Amino acid sequence: GNSVTQMEGPVTLSEEAFLTINCTYTATGYPSLFWYVQYPGEGLQLLLKATKADDKGSNKGFEATYRKETTSFHLEKGSVQVSDSAVYFCALRVSGNTPLVFGKGTRLSVIA
């Protein structure tokens, strides 16, 4: 079946530190890959996505590259801010009419 595995948190970083949240997937076919973010008290928001191998999604300084050979979509940011503190979910969708499959989420706390 289709599944997403992401690193367990919580992750605590100092401001301006480098962030990596690992995400690997198992899927039939060629999925689209997503990172969603949930800030405290809010719903999930799409952070970035990639629809085919070697695509790089980027937004708000975050980026992730669709690596088919390693079935990975790791999230990175060069310099995190306190405002990046949130829960990050990696997800995949196999086709346009199927629901998302989520990882467990990784809580990030950035301290000043």
Place this chain on the structure above:
Amino acid sequence: GAVVSQHPSWVICKSGTSVKIECRSLDFQATTMFWYRQFPKQSLMLMATSNEGSKATYEQGVEKDKFLINHASLTLSTLTVTSAHPEDSSFYICSAREGQAPWTGELFFGEGSRLTVL
């Protein structure tokens, strides 16, 4: 982006009672809504897909008689947890999208509703 609102954000109820959670799309018509459940330290698990005007499609292992889903209008879907028990305590999240499959647009999520059954 579009807004999806859930209500209530959190609810505490006694075992054996029923609880209704609403999911509304505030500025678009949601032909399809999805209900997810999240256990502590677990993935968001899809419970059911709700299409406006028709019966919901439940995922394997989800009791349709326990988790009643109604999608009576293009802007409202409700999840009713009937005869709730402590093991139903969880975080429930809805999401919604416009249009028909196959979708190319974004999926929008509600804030989630935390249910605690005593």
